[in-house]
Amino acid sequence: MSSINVKEIGSFYVAGICEKRENVNPSVHGERIVPIPLRKSSGGYFVHGQMYVHYVKLEKTLARYPLLLWHGGGLTGVCWESTPDGREGWQMYFLRQGHDVYISDAVERGRASWAYCDEMYPNPPIFIHLEHVWKSFRIGPSFDIDPRKRIQWPETQFPVSCLVEFLKQNVPRWAGTFSLAQQAYIDYLLKMKESVVIAHSQGAYMVLEALLKAPGTVKGLIMLEPSALYWPKLDYKNIKALAKIPQLMVFGDYIETSEVWLNYIELLRGYSRAIQDAGGFVDWIHLPDRNIRGNSHMLMMDKNNMEIAEIVQKWMGGKGLIMPS
Amino acid sequence: MSSINVKEIGSFYVAGICEKRENVNPSVHGERIVPIPLRKSSGGYFVHGQMYVHYVKLEKTLARYPLLLWHGGGLTGVCWESTPDGREGWQMYFLRQGHDVYISDAVERGRASWAYCDEMYPNPPIFIHLEHVWKSFRIGPSFDIDPRKRIQWPETQFPVSCLVEFLKQNVPRWAGTFSLAQQAYIDYLLKMKESVVIAHSQGAYMVLEALLKAPGTVKGLIMLEPSALYWPKLDYKNIKALAKIPQLMVFGDYIETSEVWLNYIELLRGYSRAIQDAGGFVDWIHLPDRNIRGNSHMLMMDKNNMEIAEIVQKWMGGKGLIMPS
Numbered sequence: 128m129s130s131i132n133v134k135e136i137g138s139f140y141v142a143g144i145c146e147k148r149e150n151v152n153p154s155v156h157g158e159r160i161v162p163i164p165l166r167k168s169s170g171g172y173f174v175h176g177q178m179y180v181h182y183v184k185l186e187k188t189l190a191r192y193p194l195l196l197w198h199g200g201g202l203t204g205v206c207w208e209s210t211p212d213g214r215e216g217w218q219m220y221f222l223r224q225g226h227d228v229y230i231s232d233a234v235e236r237g238r239a240s241w242a243y244c245d246e247m248y249p250n251p252p253i254f255i256h257l258e259h260v261w262k263s264f265r266i267g268p269s270f271d272i273d274p275r276k277r278i279q280w281p282e283t284q285f286p287v288s289c290l291v292e293f294l295k296q297n298v299p300r301w302a303g304t305f306s307l308a309q310q311a312y313i314d315y316l317l318k319m320k321e322s323v324v325i326a327h328s329q330g331a332y333m334v335l336e337a338l339l340k341a342p343g344t345v346k347g348l349i350m351l352e353p354s355a356l357y358w359p360k361l362d363y364k365n366i367k368a369l370a371k372i373p374q375l376m377v378f379g380d381y382i383e384t385s386e387v388w389l390n391y392i393e394l395l396r397g398y399s400r401a402i403q404d405a406g407g408f409v410d411w412i413h414l415p416d417r418n419i420r421g422n423s424h425m426l427m428m429d430k431n432n433m434e435i436a437e438i439v440q441k442w443m444g445g446k447g448l449i450m451p452s
Numbered sequence: 453m454s455s456i457n458v459k460e461i462g463s464f465y466v467a468g469i470c471e472k473r474e475n476v477n478p479s480v481h482g483e484r485i486v487p488i489p490l491r492k493s494s495g496g497y498f499v500h501g502q503m504y505v506h507y508v509k510l511e512k513t514l515a516r517y518p519l520l521l522w523h524g525g526g527l528t529g530v531c532w533e534s535t536p537d538g539r540e541g542w543q544m545y546f547l548r549q550g551h552d553v554y555i556s557d558a559v560e561r562g563r564a565s566w567a568y569c570d571e572m573y574p575n576p577p578i579f580i581h582l583e584h585v586w587k588s589f590r591i592g593p594s595f596d597i598d599p600r601k602r603i604q605w606p607e608t609q610f611p612v613s614c615l616v617e618f619l620k621q622n623v624p625r626w627a628g629t630f631s632l633a634q635q636a637y638i639d640y641l642l643k644m645k646e647s648v649v650i651a652h653s654q655g656a657y658m659v660l661e662a663l664l665k666a667p668g669t670v671k672g673l674i675m676l677e678p679s680a681l682y683w684p685k686l687d688y689k690n691i692k693a694l695a696k697i698p699q700l701m702v703f704g705d706y707i708e709t710s711e712v713w714l715n716y717i718e719l720l721r722g723y724s725r726a727i728q729d730a731g732g733f734v735d736w737i738h739l740p741d742r743n744i745r746g747n748s749h750m751l752m753m754d755k756n757n758m759e760i761a762e763i764v765q766k767w768m769g770g771k772g773l774i775m776p777s
Contacts, residue, residue: 130511133458136544137534140620145582147597171581172597177620179530186455203563205504209462219461237563238528240623242579254567256496257470272472272497295465295502298565 131222132186141318142234142311143177175242178311179204179232183218189225189450190443192323192346195315196221196230199328199424200354201255203237204230205296206327210428211289217325217427220436225449229322231315233330234308236298252299260294264424265381265388280381282421284429293428309333316341323347323448325439328354328424338372339365347448348374349439351426355391361401370407373446377412377435379422412438456547457511466643467559467636468502500567503636504529504557508543514550514775515768517648517671520640521546521555524653524749525679526580528562529555530621531652535753536614542650542752545761550774554647556640558655559633561623577624585619589749590706590713605706607746609754618753634658641666648672648773650764653679653749663697664690672773673699674764676751680716686726695732698771702737702760704747737763 149170181204182193196207196217207230208216221228235241261270266287267279279287286293312333316322324345326334331353338345353376361369376395382388399409414422419434426435443449474495506529507518521532521542532555533541546553560566586595591612592604604612611618637658641647649670651659656678663670678701686694701720707713724734739747744759751760768774 128459130457130459132455134453134455135540136461136508136547137540138530139534139538140617143616143620145616145619148581171583173579173581174616174619179621181533183461205463205563208506209464213464215460215462222461232563237565238530238557238621238623240562240620254498256473256498258496291468291470291499292465294470294499295468295565296504296563298563 128223134184134186136183138179138181140177140179141314143174145172145174147171148173173242176234176307176311177239178234178315179238180229180315182227182229183222184227185222185225187225188227190227190323191448191450192321193319194221194226194228195319195322195324196228197312197324197326197330197334198231198233198236199330201253201297201300203232203296203298205237206425207427210286210432211292211296212286214432217432217436220433221440224440229319234311235301235304252301254299255294255297257290257294260290260297265379265385266423268384280421282380283423284421284431285423285425286428286430309336312337313340316344320344321346323443325349325351326353327351327427335361335369338369342368345372347443347446348372349442350374350376352378352424353391353395355394363405366401366405370402370405372407374402374407374409375412375439375442376409377426377439378414379424379426379429380415380420382413410442453548459509459511461508463504463506465502465504466639468499470497470499472496473498498567501559501632501636502564503559503640504563505554505640507552507554508547509552510547510550512550513552514777515552515648516773516775517646518644519546519551519553520644520647520649521553522637522649522651522655522659523556523558523561524655526578526622526625528557528621528623530562531750532752535611535757536617536621537611539757542757542761545758546765549765554644559636560626560629577626579624580619580622582615582619585615585622590704590710591748593709605746607705608748609746609756610748610750611753611755634661637662638665641669645669646671648768650674650676651678652676652752660686660694663694667693670697672768672771673697674767675699675701677703677749678716678720680719688730691726691730695727695730697732699727699732699734700737700764700767701734702751702764703739704749704751704754705740705745735767
């Protein structure tokens with residue numbers, strides 16, 4: 128593989144609120160038995176609600192706009208870097224194609240840090256386990272800790288031998304921090320001024336509202352298996368605004384085995400129809416229709432991840448998002 | 453600035469234990485009032501104790517070994533990437549000098565993820581606030597939220613106008629997870645086979661034990677303001693083993709204003725003497741002795757961070773860790 132010419136690698140934060148808190152440890156903690164000396168956090172000025180962004184800027188880009196990769200729920204930007212079985216991720220693919228690539232960790236995920244105050248995060252964190260990954264991410268219909276006893280979809284493209292490696296990149300998540308995450312994505316788009324976004328799952332769930340609050344900033348939107356869409360405020364004026372943006376949705380295999388996914392698809396079809404009624408168009412790619420079988424929810428790390436990246440790259444070319452060579 | 457030729461950017465995890473847990477949410481959480489529907493984590497197989505490693509490999513290296521950057525307490529690998537005021541960090545500096553650069557997030561920090569089970573983490577998390585950063589990191593003697601009322605050391609090199617930006621990269625930490633973090637660093641050194649380590653603060657606190665458990669792997673060790681050293685098991689045999697490794701310690705300014713730091717220095721002098729008695733040598737650089745004034749605990753992001761990086765780079769050259777040109 129050829130090398131890439133990099134101008135700069137770095138990172139920054141967007142959003143974040145600095146506020147005084149007197150009691151940062153939930154009071155219940157104080158009553159626990161503490162076996163070693165505990166430095167309890169004292170009151171003071173803390174920050175929360177910030178988002179982390181890592182970037183790689185090329186010496187010479189071939190794409191018109193920076194490419195922003197937004198991860199899904201329970202994950203961080205790591206999902207775009209390497210695959211659990213050590214192959215190259217979408218970050219390297221799109222760098223090789225000449226995009227400046229920006230990868231974020233959403234509020235309270237990974238390097239974005241998190242706060243643990245009852246007032247900030249009203250609910251306990253949610254942890255993900257192997258069985259959840261196996262079933263919800265459509266790797267197979269039945270899970271057992273013994274690999275010989277679990278059942279995977281016969282053509283699965285997920286690197287199943289590295290399931291535990293994948294679990295290592297999962298992070299706790301909270302319900303109830305949606306508005307903080309949403310605000311950070313808006314700030315991010317405004318800071319970038321112009322960009323193309325690839326959003327996966329929960330990342331795509333946040334994207335529509337961000338597009339409306341940062342109008343004109345996103346020149347192309349690729350949604351990988353959007354878990355749902357933020358629907359309530361999509362009146363005709365909003366739909367009209369969104370209809371101007373070239374949009375693509377990509378779905379993997381086994382959708383029909385999942386009631387949750389069948390429901391999402393129904394919602395997303397409604398969204399597509401509304402965009403079409405407003406004079407726009409959302410391209411749909413259901414991979415099995417192209418005879419690409421076995422993709423899980425984690426398209427960017429499945430064994431054929433480069434084949435799917437290429438489809439996305441070609442779509443961007445068709446929408447004028449790549450410089451003419 | 454000239455560009456760099458990059459072969460690959462990616463990441464991986466080391467260490468981590470996959471175990472069955474029945475009750476992953478501490479029971480007290482179940483009694484809270486939950487304003488929105490809560491998907492409580494069910495029992496299952498979870499992982500914990502893993503460490504995240506990000507790498508940039510160059511097309512052509514000028515250093516003999518990969519360079520591993522280990523962050524300090526309450527932080528993640530972000531501290532090496534860019535500075536809070538947007539200048540280049542040590543990652544770019546050492547890439548430009550021809551090192552393959554590896555940056556880790558220690559167990560339960562940042563992208564390493566964290567577990568929240570009473571059994572795993574016996575203590576509540578510790579959060580860091582602005583006043584703590586200001587005083588402990590030796591930015592100034594007296595803090596106030598109003599910048600006009602806080603007192604900074606007159607020559608401070610810390611980018612004080614971006615104090616809140618710096619706080620954004622701080623993450624909660626736990627006491628009581630030391631052995632998990634330690635094991636991950638050992639696994640990391642063994643996986644790398646050969647390396648040079650730059651360890652900051654708490655990162656340096658973990659490094660000696662890791663060197664002993666991964667003998668022969670570390671060819672050079674740079675400790676930036678080591679917060680303390682893991683002392684107990686350093687019998688003569690261990691000291692003898694460590695004495696073979698070229699070692700450098702670097703300290704900033706205002707040490708004499710801090711009782712904590714004066715104590716550390718005392719410990720570290722004892723360590724240096726022991727290494728010397730065993731036929732080795734630890735180089736000490738106290739920056740004010742070289743007329744480099746005003747450095748905080750965060751040497752890698754202070755305004756003169758490149759000047760200090762250059763000192764480290766020259767030291768490596770002197771120890772034969774850079775290829776002869």
